[in-house]
Amino acid sequence: MTRTTDTDVIICGTGAAGLALAIDLARRNVGFLLIDKAPHPFIGSRGKGIQPRSQEVFEDLGVIDRIVASGGEYPVQRIYTDDGPVxxxxxxxSEPTPDEPYQIPLLVPQFLTERRLRERLAEFGHAPHYSHELVGFDQDADGVSTRIATPDGEQTVRAAYLIGADGGSSFVRKALGIGFPGKTLGVRAIVADVLVDGVSSDAWHRWGEDTAAQVSMCPLYGTDMFQLQAPVPFDVDLDLSAEGLTAxxxxxxxxxxxxxxxxxxxxxxxxxxxxADTYQRGRVFLTGDAAHCHPPTGGQGLNTSVQDAYNLGWKLAAVLDGAPESLLSxxxxxxxxxxxxxxxxxxRLLEAARNRNTHRGREVSQLDLGYLDSPLTLTNPERDNGVLAGDRAPDxxxxxxxGLPTRLFSLFQGPHWTLLGYDVDDASAPAPRRGLRIHTIGARGDILDTGGYVHSAYGLSSEQWVLIRPDGYVAAVVSTDDLGTVETYLDTVGIRPLAATRPPTAEPSTGMPTPSSSDSTGAPRTRREHRQIRTAAEQRLATAQRELHQLSRQVQRDLRTVRRDGETTAIVARSNFAELAVQSITRLAANLRTDRTDQ
Incomplete structure (x- = not known):
């Protein structure tokens, strides 16, 4: 019997790319189905390097602490020569800096990285569906109809979009007839996760002067295993048992x-x-290894895959919420x-490794990659220093x-755009918009650049604004006089202004709002009704944010009075601040609960 269901997005493949995309969609309240033909999660250590830029991505996705706890820094290489080990x-x-908090690649077995991503996904109430094989699909102007073989029979699922995150042998890519040009690099290799006696876990052990005779054993943090790697001849049968690998x-x-x-x-x-010749055909996209296949040197494959997903997720969510389809291109x-x-x-790194040069520098960090030539980059010909549109947004x-310390990354975190005004007049700030958070930095703002780190990292002058995309890249740097170009830009990516008037709402009660996914008649709400509810909720949230901003300005004035008038005034100021803060934060928390319920 064939069952039919509907969702927004079908993700085929539960590797790092598919899981990262699922997390990003889940936090944006996008419906999806995550499937894999494999009967269980991948168990190998294969892609074990987590580069600094991917660590920033994992921070935004809420999983970096677990990733860090699962691995460690790269161990020293112990190279065995005829004269002894070196x-x-x-x-x-490199040490972390204010603008680059993650400087050192982490060594984490791939199966542990993916386990931590599954744990994060479960916090949103989602899980991968294993033993679910995509066996066919057809697309039209409105969506994609897929056929999925499951243990309970074939299932037909209709979605707005299909994502092929199904690896180098991608069924999705082949079904679309997309070419996968490139080359075999003349290297055959073995990789194995093993329990071994006779080597210490304090080093990455390397043997072999001759390229063809090299072998390495790297400790896998979070486990008792080592990853064995070695080139092998093309025409030799291999025994990958414990006895065979020992020999x-x-x-x-x-x-x-x-x-x-x-x-x-x-x-x-x-x-x-x-x-791949192309990453998109109609309503079907390729991501991760389905779109590109790398040699393992430099630890680039998994990281590039995760960042593919991070780029695609917010765009899918935006288009499903009404942004122009052209955003997906x-x-x-x-x-x-x-x-x-x-x-x-x-x-290039593979060729260097053949010559026993395995040292890795900043070039593998992916911190310097950006989108300077993207159609989403609002270039400013007059700006020739500091951060440019298309660059990674620094911390x-x-x-x-x-007076409490925080970071720009904390302000950026979450599924939203961010607009930063540097030493600007509050009156110049744009009107609130859905999915946009506005912060002003300086004595007149809600954020203080006390150490001058924002000025140093961004190279901003007074009355300048920076627009940050949801994936942490700079979309635009403009002056207050040119803010109109940013507002026009936001219109084109689906970030719409809130209504000028706030709908009447009751003051929040002391109890939690009652969750409801239906209207007053009990009928299920449509997507349009959910959208209307969310708009109203965002209007309430914007009002609370304005109140908090006004409160922070009042606190600044109070603190200036404190410095003039002494301790008694300080006590009064703190008392007034506490009372106002409780009232405002209570309203904000109630609105946030309502937002979560109504979506």
Whole structure:
């Protein structure tokens, strides 16, 4: 029996790209189905490097603490030579800076990264569906109809969009007839997760002067295992059992004391560098390894895949919420050139590794990649220094008006755009818009650049504004006089102004609002009705934000009075602040609860 259901997005593939996309859609209240033909999650360590830019992405997605706890910094490389072992750093160990809080790649087995992403997804009430194989699909002007083989029979699911995140052998890509040109790089390799005796876990062990005889063993943090890697001939049958790999290691290293006790996962593969001809065909998109295939050198594949998903997620949600369909065409225009550049880097690093040069520097961090040539970048020909439109938006420590420390990344976090005004007049701020948060920095604003870090990182002058995209890239840098161009830009990406008047609402009670997904008659609400409810909720939220902003300005005035009049006034100011803050935050919390309920 065939069952039929509907959703907004179907994601085929539960690797890092599919999971990151699912989390981003879940936090935006987009309906989706996440499927994989595999019977269970992937168990290998394969893509184990988490680069600094991906760490920033994981912070925004709310999973960075778990990722950090699951891994560690790259260990020292212990290179065994005829003259004895030599220890060398594997990566540049730079200290975090105010604008780049993540400087060091993390080593986390891929199966642990994906486990942490599944845990985060579960917090939104979602889970992957394993043993669900996409066996066919058809698309038309309004959506995609898919056929999915499940343990309970075939299921037909209709969605607005289908995402192929199903790896290098992507069924979705092949079904669309999209070419995957590139080359096999002349390297066959084995990779295995093993329990081993005879090597210490304080180093990444490397043997072999000759390229063809190299072998390495890297400790996998969070486990008792090592990842074994080695090039192997194309025409040799391989024994990937514990006994076979022990014999292989003895032959390569000359060490009889290195013994593999068990193999958790092993694979032999040919290294490829390939890039899909296109990332989109109609309402179907490719992401991750389905769109690009990298050699493992430099730890770029998983990171590029996660950032594909991070770019696509907010655009899908925006279009489903009424933004122009043309927004989705920017996904390929932004991400395909990035993949092309990263493929070139991975090939260069592979050639260096053949010559035993395995040191990695800033080039693998992905912090310097951006979208300067994107159609979403509002260029300013007059700006020739500081952060430019298309650059990654830097972090910076700042201080709230009440004196508490915070960071720009904390202001950016979440599914919204951010507009920062630097030393601007409040009266010049644009009107509130759905999905836009406005902050002003300086003595006249709600945020203080006490250490000058914002000025240093962004190169801003008085009366300048920076628009930050939901994925943490700069969309525009303009002066107050040119704010109209930003407002026009926001219209084109679906960030609409709120209604000029606030609908009448009752004062919040002390109890929680009653959740409801139906109207007063009990009938299910339509998407349009949900949208109207959300608009009203956002209007209430904008009102609360204005009240908090006014409160912060009052606090600043009170604190200036405190400095003039002394301790007694300070006590009164703190008392007034506490009372006003409780009232305003109570209203804001009630509105937030209502927002969550009504969506």
């Amino acid at each position: 220890d060398k750093a594997a990566v540049e160990m 292989f290691l003895r032959e390569r290293t000359g060490r009889a004391d290195v013994v593999i006790r068990a193999v958790n996962w092993a694979s032999a593969f040919k290294m490829n560098a390939r890039l 920017t996904y390929e225009k932004e991400r395909r050139p990035i993949a092309q550049a990263v493929l070139g880097l991975s090939e 910076a420590p700042v201080t709230g008006a009440g």
